[in-house]
Amino acid sequence: MSSKRFTNGALGALAWVVAILVFFPILWLLLTAFKTEQQAFTVVPNFLFTPTLESFRTALAQGSGYWHYAWNSALTAVASTVIGLALAVPAAYAMAFYPNKRTDFLLVWMVSTKFIPAVGVLIPIYLVYSSVGLLDNALGLTLLFTGMNLPIIVWMVYSYFRDIPKDIVEAADIDGAGILQTLFKVVLPLALPGLASTGLLALILAWNESFWSITMTDHRAATLAVYIASFKSAEGLFWAKMSAASVLAIAPIIVLGWFTQRQMVRGLTFGAVK
C-alpha cells in the first residue's frame, strides 16, 4: 500500500521533471523575447528583469516583413494539407476497404520513404526545381510539403478508415450507394475526427518545416523559418530579437494546438483504445 503510494509519487515527480525539461526551452524563449539584447547576452541567467516589448517592436516593424513570411507559412501549410488530404483519402479508401496482397507492402514502403534524410534528395530536387522555375516559389514549397507529409497522412487516414466496420460500408453498398456516395455520406462523416487530427498534424509539420524552406526559398516564398534564421545575420547574433521572432512564429501554431489538443489526443489514440 505505502510502496504503491511511493511508486505513484515517484512517477508523478518524474512526469513533472520531463514536462519541465520539455517546456524549459519555450520558457527560456519567452523570457529572452522580453529582454533587451544586453540582458539576453549576460552569462549568468537573469530571471528578474523589467520586461520590454522592444524586440517585438523590431520583429514586427514595417521593414521586417513578418506578415509576408507569416502569409507564406500559412499559405504553404494550408495548401499542402488540403492537397495531401485530397490525395490521401482515395488512396487510404482503396487500401482500407479493397486491400489486396500488396497493400501492406505498399503502406510500409510509403512510410519507409520517410527514413531517407531530406539532405539525401536535396540535390536532385534542387536541380529539378531550378530547371522548372519552382525555386523560391510558394507552389514549389507547397508541393514539397505535400510530398513530405503524404506518407504520414495516408497512413493515418488509412488507420481511421480501418476503424470503420466493413459491414457499414457493405450496408451502404447494398443500400445502393456508389463509391463516391459511400465515401462522402458514410465513410468521411465517420472518419471526421480522425481526418481533423490528421489535418492538424500535417498543418503543424508543414508550418514548422525549416530545412526545405530555408534551402529552397530566398525571400519571395520564404516562410517564418527563414525569417527566424535571418536574425542570425552577418551583423551578429540578436538573441532577444530572434527569440521575439520565434515567439511570433510559433504563437499561431501553439494557439491552434491549445484549442485543438483534445481533438488531437483523441484522434491520435483513437485506434489504440478501441
Next chain:
Amino acid sequence: MAIVELKNVAKNYGGAHGGSNAVDDFNLTTRDGEFVVLVGPSGCGKSTTMRMIAGLERNTEGEILIGGKDVSQVPPKERDIAMVFQSYALYPHMSVAENMGFSLKLKKRPAAEIRAKIDEAAQTLGIEHLLARKPRELSGGQRQRVALGRAIVRNPQVFLMDEPLSNLDAKLRVDMRAEIVKLHQRLKVTTFYVTHDQVEAMTMGERIVVMKDGRIQQIDTPLNLYDYPANRFVAGFIGNPSMNFLRARYVDGTVSGEGYRFALDDARRQAVEASGAGEVWVGLRPEHLTLASDATTAGESGHAGPNRVEGTVDVVETLGAVTMVQLRVGDATLTAQLPGHQPVAFGDTLSLTCTSDRLHLFDVESDLALGQSRASAAPATAAV
C-alpha cells in the same frame, strides 16, 4: 418477392495452393416468398453463400438467379436485395429515420414518400418513438429493429439476414425470433437466414439447408430433418440435446454392443442387409429414451425382442420439467432426457428402452442414413 435459384454455385478464394472451395456445388431453388435457413457450424460456408447472393462476394462457379435473372455479375445495389447484418451495421452518424431512409434517398424518391415508408416500417416494428435518435442511444434489441426497418422500407425482392440475433441476450433472442417470423408471414418476401443455432433454424425455417465444410448436407423441412436425417452429421446437428451414437454389431436382425441390444423392424433390417455391413452406427435421440419397466422388457408388442440399453449414471442434471441423465454404456456416453422428478442418482444402474421405429442407423463408412428414407419410414412414424 422472387424465386431465388442457385445452380452449382461455388466459391474459391484462390489461396496459395489453388485453395479448396469455401462453398462447393450449391444447388437450391426457393419458392416465392419462402423462408430458407442456412445452418451449420462456423466455417461451413453459410455466410459465404449468403454474401454471394448479396453480391458482396462473387461466385467463382455456377449461376445465381433472382427472379429468373442471372445476377452473378451484377453489383449488390442492382440486385434489389436488403440485408441485415450480425453487427446491425447501422450508420452511426445518422438518426434512426435517416438510417431507414438512406436507400430511398439514394434512389432520389420524393421526401414525402420516404417519410411515409419510414413511418410505416417504424409502426410495424414499434420504433416510432426512436426515429430521431442516433444508433448509439439505442439498446441492442432496438438497433436490431432499426436494422430490420432499414431492410423493409426498401420493399426488396429478397431479404438476407446474417445471424441477426446472435448479439442479443437469450430472452430477447427468443422474442425477436418470433417477431421476424411474424414479419415474414406478413411481408411474404423470400428470405435467407443464416445461423449457427439449430434451435433458431428449426423454429424459423420453412426449409433448412444444413451445411458442413462448404457442402450441403441436406435440404428439408425442420421436421423431416429431425425425423429423417440424411447422414450422421445432420442427425447430430439437428436436435437438442444431440443424438447419441453407438457403434453396434449387426447380427441377424439385431444391433448390439456392450450394454445394449435393439431389434430392427423389417425396413431397417433390409436396409442394413442391403448395405452388407457387419457394423452400423445406432443413433438414439435422448428424448426417445424411456425408463424400461419390467413390463416393457418382457417383450414389446410387434417387435422381435427386448430393446434395451443399460448403463451407470455419471451425471444427473435436474431441470425441473425434465431430468437429463448421462450414462456410461460400455465405452460410450449416452444422454437420456427423462421426465422431471426422477429418482436417479450418481452410480445407479439404469435400464432404458427405445422403440424400434425411432432408431436411426448410419453406415460406418459413409455416415449415410440406412433404412429411414421417408418412403419406408414414414408409415411407422405416423403410427406412433
